[in-house]
Amino acid sequence: MEYTVQKLAQLAGVSSRTLRYYDQIGILTPARVNSSGYRIYGQKEVDRLQQILFYRELGIALETIKEIMTAPSFDAEKALNEHREQLLKKRKQLDLLITNVEKTIASAEGRMNMSDQEKFEGFKKKMIDENERKYGKEIREKYGEDTVNQSNAKLMNMSQEDYEAVTKLEAEVREALAEAFATGDPAGELAQKAAELHKRWLTYYWTEYSKEAHAGLAQMYVEDERFTAYYDKEQPGMAAFLRDAVHIYTGQK
Template sequence: MAMKVKEVSELASISVRTLHHYDEIGLLVPDQVTDAGYRMYSDANLERLQQILFFKELGFSLKEIKNILDDPAFDAEEALHMHKLILLEKRQRLDQMITTIDKTVLHLRGEIEMTPKEQFQGFDFSQNPYEQEARERWGDNAVNEANQKLNDQPADKQKELSNQMNDIFRRLAAIRHTAPESAEVQGEIKQWYIYLNEIGNYSPEAFKGLGQMYVDDERFTKNIDQFGEGLAQFMCHAMAVFADQNQ
């Protein structure tokens, strides 16, 4: 039975805007659009959406997911087995972390002794999901260059860069209700572009793509909106304007 976009939104716990975006980029195109313009999603659409959400949970970019699902050789059953194996491994690590927390509580109470190795069982931050997504979207060179620049900086310089980033976010948050096309906003968003190119190599196109990721990826949205509700969406729009004006 076909479902309307609002029904699919509630079913999958994702926003209507996200579903509209998936349609716009060709990631999830509803099998039917009524004469009144309503998107109607088929069972096949829902199966594809499930795969999209699985791959997204595992850190794949939307572009990478589309390439995977559009590949004629894609095997949905094989993909589900892969998802299961990865999630089982993730669950095992989470279970280990929970055990470590319980042991640490007992250790703090003086009821048991923990070795340094035991204190960090289950922790594994060897792969940064933001870095992985950036690599998939723009390739390794820009990310490697940015990482190298940061690593080459002394600790005080790295702290300075962090403070500078926070200052830019605060200034943008203060004017987030201003038109993104305004000279004031574009002046501030230019500072963000300059800042990013101090630690990396972002073309206007990549800058625009990064802004889109601020609203596509809930991790980015949550972090940025800590400075002010709606800031991620505002920056996405302002960065797109800046990129279009500086191509």
């Protein structure tokens, strides 16, 4: 079956302008152009457009889609399976939002209380996801190996006094964190105090402190299972809670 711009647009539920734009940026060129300059699309283009729309639905920029699809390693079938997974993820996220709105209704009716944190559950998830994809590896490379090594180096040179102080601080962090965790609010006073203690503890290990690095490390606590295991030992979710508290404390994205 062959389609003109408008027919294909109608079929796919997009505008003809969109198809012309896609031709312009070279992401979807017609099978051929007839003698009077009309764009004619064939079966291959129909399938390609479908693929493009799947990617678009997931919020991926057209430029990126183009790169993905023109890469020699592109595997259409594999892509479809990824689409499926991403769509399922998206549905989970939507479910979070629905839970959120239901909680908000209940809270408006006075049937329950909601922290400010909870009010944005489901919105945020998306951003964190993107951040993880974008920066996850980078953060690890930047703040992971390097600072861990530095930490060790510094630890070697610590005096007995320092060592005792740092051990005591560590206990205080854990204690404050457990107390804060019970409140459930990483923006609360207790959690912010825990974040501050965590910072003071950190400065014993780091040669220099920056909010950015602090936030990066907190993110790593959730991403790297060795850290997660350490913090979640007593209470599952503690690592994530600490990360949230630190991110608010540092005000860092």
